[in-house]
Each structure stands twice: as structure tokens, then as C-alpha cells.
Amino acid sequence: GEDVEQSLFLSVREGDSSVINCTYTDSSSTYLYWYKQEPGAGLQLLTYIFSNMDMKQDQRLTVLLNKKDKHLSLRIADTQTGDSAIYFCPNVGGPVGFYNNNDMRFGAGTRLTVKP
Amino acid sequence: DGGITQSPKYLFRKEGQNVTLSCEQNLNHDAMYWYRQDPGQGLRLIYYSQIVNDFQKGDIAEGYSVSREKKESFPLTVTSAQKNPTAFYLCASSIPGLGQPQHFGDGTRLSIL
Numbered sequence: 001g002e003d004v005e006q007s008l009f010l011s012v013r014e015g016d017s018s019v020i021n022c023t024y025t026d027s028s029s030t031y032l033y034w035y036k037q038e039p040g041a042g043l044q045l046l047t048y049i050f051s052n053m054d055m056k057q058d059q060r061l062t063v064l065l066n067k068k069d070k071h072l073s074l075r076i077a078d079t080q081t082g083d084s085a086i087y088f089c090p091n092v093g094g095p096v097g098f099y100n101n102n103d104m105r106f107g108a109g110t111r112l113t114v115k116p
Numbered sequence: 117d118g119g120i121t122q123s124p125k126y127l128f129r130k131e132g133q134n135v136t137l138s139c140e141q142n143l144n145h146d147a148m149y150w151y152r153q154d155p156g157q158g159l160r161l162i163y164y165s166q167i168v169n170d171f172q173k174g175d176i177a178e179g180y181s182v183s184r185e186k187k188e189s190f191p192l193t194v195t196s197a198q199k200n201p202t203a204f205y206l207c208a209s210s211i212p213g214l215g216q217p218q219h220f221g222d223g224t225r226l227s228i229l
Contacts, residue, residue: 008156029215042122042206042220043159088158092215104218106151106159 003091003105011113018076020110022089025070029092032065034074037086037109046087047074076112084114118143122207122221128229129194129201137192137224139207145219146212148190152176153204153223162205165190166212194226202228 005023012018024032030051035043049056049063049072056063062075072089090104120141129135139148147166151159161174165184179198184190190209194201204225208218 031215031217033217035220040223040225042120042222043208043218045217045219048217108156108158 004089004107006087006089006107006110008108009111009113011115012079014079014081014114014116016079018074018079018083018112018114020074020076020087020089020112022072022074022110023070024072024089024091026091026105032063032072032092033090034061034063034072035088035090035106037088039085043088079112079114081114081116084112086111120207120209120219120221122205122224124224125222127224127226129226130229132196134193134195135201135226137194137205137207137226139190139192139221140188141190141207141209141219141221142188143209143219144187145209146187147210148184149208149210149218150174150180150182150190150192151206151208153206159206162192201226 003025031048033048034046036046037043047058047061049065060077064073086109088106088109090106092104123138149164150162153159160176162180163171163174163182165171168184168187171182171184181193204223206223207221210216210218
């Protein structure tokens with residue numbers, strides 16, 4: 001089964017805030033990430049949060065981490081049509097060793113649609 | 117600028133044909149990965165390599181092969197044994213270390229003729 005759970009779809013109006021939620025299973029990573037995938041493109045590293053932080057703000061992006069509940073969220077303020085994309089929060093983990101298996105498990109992501 | 121280059125952007129395969137997807141990176145990353153993405157599904161790991169001349173199978177390696185002769189390059193061959201190759205293929209790289217971010221190329225879309 002999937003190592004992360006995300007809603008598949010989210011639709012918002014331009015100018016509203018978007019909140020994309022993610023529940024993950026493996027919490028051994030130092031960092032947790034959000035990736036953005038625009039149509040026909042690869043994944044772009046959008047932002048990250050250090051695992052001992054609760055919140056990180058980066059311009060219009062706010063990342064919230066509830067480590068106890070293994071819950072990560074991404075809030076996009078003043079959502080624009082250019083924010084329409086699929087957003088992924090990979091579960092990051094793997095066996096620790098000299099050659100670390102930097103294992104990232106991606107779910108299907110959340111497809112954000114921004115309506116004008 | 118450093119990055120990952122995948123080529124070609126679009127590729128077509130005939131029945132019984134092997135095709136090779138290119139992935140080159142100039143980020144000096146030791147680890148490289150190949151993923152397959154199908155519509156509405158997550159990324160599935162095909163193969164990964166943590167160091168030159170070594171690679172490991174991922175979750176869906178059947179019908180695929182790779183090589184890692186150079187640090188910069190990690191080509192993926194989709195063989196005729198892969199009966200459903202139509203998908204979007206993504207290559208990524210990272211530095212070693214638990215939790216290091218993976219950096220992705222722009223993908224290759226493979227279709228059957």
C-alpha cells in the first residue's frame with residue numbers, strides 16, 4: 001500500500017488559500033518535502049521542513065508539521081492559476097547504512113486546480 | 117546551470133523493440149533513480165543506483181534494464197519484455213544520505229506505435 005495519504009483533488013478560486021494535507025508513515029528522515037509537478041514536466045522541489053520544526057514559512061507557502069500525528073500540510077496563500085499542478089509529499093525513509101538508501105515513496109499526489 | 121537532462125522528451129516504441137531513455141546529470145550526485153508514472157498513480161521506482169557500477173531493482177524492475185558506467189549517466193532500457201511500457205518516465209538524482217532531496221529531470225513520455 002501507499003506510504004503517504006493525500007486527497008487526490010483540490011479545487012480553489014484564484015486568490016483563495018489552498019491547504020494540501022498529507023499523512024505519512026515513516027518519520028526517520030531529517031527533512032520532509034513538498035514537490036510540485038506541472039503538466040508534462042518533472043517534479044520540482046518546492047519546499048521542505050526540518051523534522052524538528054512545527055512550521056516553516058516561505059513567501060506564500062506555509063508548511064505545518066505535526067510529527068506526533070505524522071501529518072504534514074502545505075498552505076498556499078493567494079493561490080494563482082500558476083499554482084495549478086500536482087503536489088507530492090513523499091514518505092522519506094530507508095535503511096541507514098554507509099550507502100544510504102534515500103528511499104522516497106510518492107503517492108498519487110494532490111491535483112490542485114485553480115479557477116479564475 | 118546544474119541539473120538533470122532526460123532525452124528524448126517523447127519516444128515511440130514498436131512491437132518487439134528495445135528502447136533506451138537517456139538521463140544525464142551534472143550535479144555530481146552519487147545516487148540516481150528511475151521512476152515510472154502512470155495517470156492517477158504515484159511514482160513507482162524501477163531501478164536505483166547509489167554508486168557507479170552498482171544498481172538495485174526497485175518495485176517494478178521487470179522488463180527494464182539499466183547501467184551505471186559513469187557517475188553522470190544512468191540510461192534506462194525498456195525491453196520488449198515490458199508489455200505495457202506506455203508511461204511517463206522520470207529520472208532523479210541525489211547525494212547520499214537519509215532524507216537528502218531528489219532532483220528530477222523533465223521526463224520522457226514513451227508511447228507504443
